[in-house]
Amino acid sequence: MTPRLRLQNITKRYGSTIANRDISLEVMPGEILSVLGENGAGKSTLMKIIFGSVVPDQGQFFFNGKRVNISSPADARKLGIAMVFQHFVLFDTLTVKENILLGLPEGTSLAKLEKEIKEKSKHYGLEVDPNAVINDLSMGERQRVEILRALLTNPQLLILDEPTSVLSPLALKALFKTLRQLSSEGVSIIFITHKLNEIRALSKNCCVIRGGQVVANVNPQEISEDDLAKLMIGNDLPEILPKPEVKQALGLDLNLRREKVSYKSHFPLSGQIHVPCGKIVGIAGISGNGQSDLMKAISGEALLPKDAISICGAPVGDLRVKHRRAMGLRYVPEERLGQATVPEMSLESNTLLTSNLFLAKGFMRNKMIHRFTETVIEKFKVKSGGSHASAASLSGGNLQKFIVGRELLHNPKILVLNQPTWGVDAGAAALIRNALIRQRTGGSAVLVVSEELDELFEICDEIVVMSEGKISPQVKISDVSIEEIGRWMSGLWPQKSEAPKEASV
């Protein structure tokens, strides 16, 4: 059979970094090829090269047996290649259907498109409202829009760069079903993920990239997850640290009584969360259930009644970000390019932007900023061109390590993180999780929002679930199962008398 796509000797350099070195690979019609590699291995660069948004320094492409030139996304689209990018490329102020229209041939009618979106999204279990404005959607919902947009072009080759990072278990199952269906219809799929279980569930052929080179082609169903991880990072995965009991003190407390965060909010927030110092509390739930509003309220981007939130016993609900930072609260938002960092600015400037620590009498403390940034890069093994490299030049996972490291290095009393290991490879995820456990054991209160139940069960002491803005009872991780919490995610948690023992808060 002729391969759908064959790449031969692809090389791409960025200055002294060789992102792809002499890469050759093939994808057959209907094949699901997974591409695995640690953060910064060169996966996204390779995918962007196939999609024409990055032009290689060297190498050749063959599509359905014919030598082709792919020097722009328009070339790729003409061939029938569609891509779902790791970082969303959606216009915030436009609606879902307007965004999708932009990627389709001229003359497509909006009314017809709305119908098609509804049909496709229902069929694939990727439900979104075509008339919703992107700005009002959670990351999970935005991801769904990106996937739908690609599927609406009826591609011959579909590239997905970490498409599952923010999907709920149910949506993930539906996506896998879709991908298998597409594959049975002859569509070739290249699938990048850091989640080894997904690779094993979905594909029989996995190309492992390390340091920009292909280091192995394996059938992931025939080797263990540990061996796959070892191939990817070249080492064994670090063990997750134990969580010894520590003396507790008041940390972050939320007491929400149907609080509406903004006029655009889908749900008012209600319920209680208590995060004592010395504990990690997790918030599970499918994104789009009020987590973004809750994060805005906790960080101080949105204001609530004074007593809705308190830090170490002091009410702060009506205080702004800088006051809460001064009281020891630090926050890692979900959106790394745009909210957590300014993409065009250097890592040093991005360090400066999030703290007053680096200003003295109106002057910038340049040496301190430099030292702080270098320490984050070193401690969190951030692969980058140094502290002057722009945030946008870092691979997704490396930027995430930088952001989490930057906040942790402030040694916050209260640390709040939204999807802390999104897009981070298995080795780096373990590094981040251990850093959070160390912070908790050192006496900080840590609140983590994550859609990954495995992650929450690994690091948290206690857990709540959020559904349609409501917060479930807070329970000890040791008193519930992953399956139970999975069920609670649809809002069906037991009422107080039947709930597992509530945490001692």
Ligand SMILES: Nc1ncnc2c1ncn2[C@@H]1O[C@H](COP(=O)(O)OP(=O)(O)OP(=O)(O)O)[C@@H](O)[C@H]1O
């Ligand atoms: N536009 C750019 N300018 C400079 N360096 C870049 C640029 N794009 C990528 N790089 C570098 O190329 C290398 C490979 O990056 P790439 O984004 O392809 O990695 P990745 O395997 O997709 O990582 P991740 O899993 O973290 O997304 C990294 O060292 C990265 O810093």
